[in-house]
Amino acid sequence: MLNLMTNDRCREFGIQKSARLGYTKVLVASVLYMAEHKKRSSVVFQPIDDEADGFVVDEVDPVIAEMKVIKAIFPEWEKKNEKNNLKKKVMKGVIIDFRGGDAAGRYRRLTKQCAFIDEADALPREVGKGKKGEGNPLGLAKKRLKGAAYPKFVVGTTPTVKGLSHIEDFLSSAEIVIRFYLPCPHCEHEQVLVWGGRDAQFGLTWDDTKSTRAGKANSAHYVCEGCHDHFHYADLYEMEQAGRWIGEDGTWTRTGEDDDWYTAEGERIPCPESVGMQVWAAYSLNLDGWGELVMDWLKAEGKPLDEKTFINTTL
Ligand SMILES: [Zn+2]
Known part of the structure; x- marks a missing residue:
């Protein structure tokens, strides 16, 4: 899981998973590895803004406080200011954004190398104001990677309802499901x-x-x-x-x-560019x-x- 979330050949990785697999820890590790080791900026989408805030408080900040290599590229790590808050971490050469994915506006004005979507099946099928749908949230997130030399799109979630599931759609279009x-x-x-x-x-x-x-x-x-x-x-x-x-x-x-x-x-063959995974x-x-x-x-x-x-x- 971790290797597929961080290797350069795999551009899209989707995982249909159960709870209890430590997925959130793997997600945090991947985002920080991409920042420190590969100097790549990420956006992490949670289903709503409150969950994005909770994710930063519960999962991201405590990990940064334990990691010397991250503190070294993140002088503001102990402060609360415009460079370090619940929405954004501005590190040396890298910016990590955290957003709720339930509104179309949250997908705008971002240019990233990596986009991670957590609990994607809790997102609406389409986001947009009123009847003006702007599209599928996974598609909108992928657009933020345009121009990246090594784009990385990662989506992971427990599934919800068959026929209305983002991860099911992802797996059905992936090059391979392992x-x-x-x-x-x-x-x-x-x-x-x-x-x-x-x-x-x-x-x-x-x-x-x-x-x-x-x-x-x-x-x-x-x-x-x-x-x-x-x-x-x-x-x-x-x-x-x-x-x-x-x-x-x-x-x-x-x-x-x-x-x-x-x-x-x-x-021997190259790693596929689009990989799905099912694990429980x-x-x-x-x-x-x-x-x-x-x-x-x-x-x-x-x-x-x-x-x-x-x-x-x-x-
Ligand atoms: Zn046997």
């Missing part, structure tokens, strides 16, 4: 992690004969699509070390870096265990609104 294939520790069959559920042939599941929710959650395990043997959350770290991100046509990468892309036959909570190394996800499902099951939340934010 998903993370992990080898089974028993049979080495490479597979994408899926939610299996109660009676699944394979995927993430649990022992439903246990009498309590906690007992069921504690029995969470994964049934391999290849050999039907089980593996567990404790196996995940090593499986991910050996994993490959693979696209629909078999094109793959391990790291997402611009010199690490191959065809299905193993021939089961891949997170920050969980207490897969039981956390099973417990959330057992609590939501049978309640349509809670099920919808689980599907959109966890799966």
Whole structure:
């Protein structure tokens, strides 16, 4: 994720993701890396202005306070003034802007090398005053990159409603959409992690004969699509070390870096310019265990609104 958000060949990167993947941290790291290392200016869009302000207070300012390399290019880091506020950080040779993306005016008068859109599916389909629509917010954000030698457009979000989703549109037009294939520790069959559920042939599941929710959650395990043997959350770290991100046509990468892309036959190719990614909570190394996800499902099951939340934010 981080490598695709920062390498120079990939011009557009979109991620359809669940919560709990540390995406916000990765986003902040990318914006600051682009500023310090590559001297590139960014704009970060959040769904509304209040959220953009909160993002700066909660996620950006505390990180800057911990980073010597950023402080070195940002003499005003400890002050509050026209060069350092909730909307703008003016560093040496670089300006980072933070805006709400819900009004057309917020996309004007900006020339940037990088545009990041967070929680894009919370944005309207079209922005503009009254009936005068000015267009799709992703398209308006991309226009801010015109003339950049290495334009970088990044959009990441949990999805909302099928058919009305910006990220779904992005993935359908991307050159390639990659998903993370992990080898089974028993049979080495490479597979994408899926939610299996109660009676699944394979995927993430649990022992439903246990009498309590906690007992069921504690029995969470994964049934391999290849050999039907089980593996567990404790196996995940090593499986991910050996994993490959693979696209629909078999094109793959391990790291997402611009010199690490191959065809299905193993021939080296350049990193695609437009990459989509789908990843969900089961891949997170920050969980207490897969039981956390099973417990959330057992609590939501049978309640349509809670099920919808689980599907959109966890799966
Ligand atoms: Zn297996």
